[in-house]
Amino acid sequence: MRTELNTVRTTPILSVKTESPTVKTFTLTDRLCAKAKPGQFLMLWIPRVDEIPLSIMNTEGSAVSVSVKAVGDATRHLHQMKKDETIGVRGPFGNSFTETPGKVLLVAGGTGIAPLLFLAKRLQAASKHVAFVVGAKTKTELLFIADLNHVCTEKSIITTTEDGTYGLQCLVTEPLTRLLAEQKFDMIYTCGPELMVSKIFALAEQHGVPFEASLERLMRCGIGLCGSCVIGKYRVCRDGPVFNSKQLREVRDELGISKLGFDGNRIRV
C-alpha cells in the first residue's frame, strides 16, 4: 500500500444530491480517489464523529462521488452536512471488479447499485453487452434508474421492488432464476445485502456462470491491519472487497451467515 493513499486529505464537499428519501450522493475533489476503479472504496472521515468505508459510485475529472444511505449515527450526521463543509478522505483502497469480455449481468440490491453503476459505465464504454437486474424495497428507494438507461438498453433492465410499487413485485433473485435458464452470461457482478449475494452466488454456481461480488464488513483501518473485516482467511478491505467464485467457495460457511462485531465476536450477518 502506498502511504500517500492512506494519508487523510481534508476537503470541502463539492455538492450534495438527494437521490431518495434515505440516500444522498456526496461529491468531493480528490486527485487520488478520482483515479479509483469500479469496486474500490474510500474511507470518509466525518470530523469528530466517525470514519466509514464507502464504495465509490463515480469519478469525473478530479472529483469522486459516494452514495450514502442514512442508517446509523455517522451516516445520519453526514446527511446533515452541506456543500462547502469540510470532510476527510483516504483511499482508494481494495481491489476492483475485473472487466470481462462478452455478455455480463449486473445485479444490485439497494445502495449496492453504486459501485455497479460505476462498473457499468466502464463496461459500456468498452462496448460490452450489459444487462441489469436492480431491486429495492420500494419505488422511491430505486436508485439511478435514469442513469441505467444510459448504460444499457431498456429491455435489458429488470426492476424489482418488494412492495410492488415499481417493476416486478419480488426480490432480485426471482427474475434471475428465469434469466439464467434462458440466457448464457459470461459473468455476473453483484453488490447488495449479503443474503442476496449468497443466494445469487448459489444460482451462479448452479448455472456455471463466473461470479464476482463486492462484500461489506465492519471496517476500521481499511488497510488490512486490524482484522475487523475478515471473512475466512481474507481481509475484505485488502484482499477484497470484490471476491470471485473460487474465493467465495472457500468462505461459504461464513458468506451470508456470520461476520465479526465491534468486539471481534462472531455475529449473524
Added chain:
Amino acid sequence: MNNNPLSVRIAGLELRNPTLLASGILGYTAESLQRVIEGGAGAVVTKSVGVAPRMGYANPTVVQASGGLINAMGLPNPGIDEYAAEIIHAKTVVKAPLIMSVFGYSADEFALVAGKAVEAGADAVELNVSCPHVKLTGSEIGQNPKLIAEVVSKVKAAVRKPVIVKLTPNVTDIAETAKAAVKAGADALTAINTVKALAIDVETAFPILSNVRGGLSGSAIKPIALRCVYDLYEQVKTFIIGCGGITTWQDAVEFLLAGASAVQIGTAVALEDPNVFQAVNRGIKTYLKKKRYKSVQEVVGFAHRT
C-alpha cells in the same frame, strides 16, 4: 528442525523461524492467524484479550503519520470466555505456536485470563502491559515496576506455559521495568509496544483519532525499538523479542545483532502483506549463508562484541 538454520528456541517455544506476528494485527480468527503462518510467520500473537468484551473506540482508530501509523483501537476483543472457543479452534488450524496476548485491569484479571487461555490451548502468553491508549491498564501498569512485578508473579503462579512481557518504550529507562518483569519470573520480553503519539488535522484543527492519543508503529519507531533491545541485552539476562518497524530482512537482522532472539512484525503486514514474513526469512537465511553462520543464534547480540 535441527538442519533448519532459521529455527529458534525461545523460553521453551520451538519456532521454525524467528518471525512472529505482533499482537493487534488481524488475530481475531483462527483462519486469519493461519493466513499469517502461510505467509511465513514462525508463530502468532493474538489480539489482546481481557476478562470482558470490549467494543474498542469509534473510528478513526488508525491514522497515517510520516514513516508509520498511529493507532488507538481501544483493545476491542470478545472477552476470554468467547475467545477460548476460538483458541480451541485455532489449535486445530494454526500450524505453529499460538501466543495469547492478555490484558487486564488488575493482576488477578491478568492471571484469570492467562489461566483460561492456557487451558484452552495457548502455547504461551504475552502480557500487554504496554498499550498506550486505554486507561487503567496497558502502559499504566507497564510504567510501574511494582505493578509489573505483581502482574507477572500472579500470572506465573497461574500458568505453566512461557510468560512473555511486552514492554512500553514510554518510560525513562526500559531496563528498569524489564528487570522488574524478569525478577518476577518473566520468561521473555517483547520490546517494544507503540510510542505514544498524536496527529492533528490542520484544516479542521482537531486531533484525528477519536481517542485523540494513540500509539505510533512502523519504520519511524525502528531506531527507538532497536536501542531498547540493545539496552535490554546489556542489562537483562533473558530472551528478547524485538518489535517496532520491522519491514525488511535487514531490519530483522539489525534486531538480532542488537540482541533479539526473534522479531515481531505488525505494521508491515498492512504496508506489504502477510507474505512479508517469507520475504524477511528468505533474507535472513541468505545473510546467514553469506556470513557463514550456522544458525540465527550465532547472530543474536553479535553487535555487542568488543
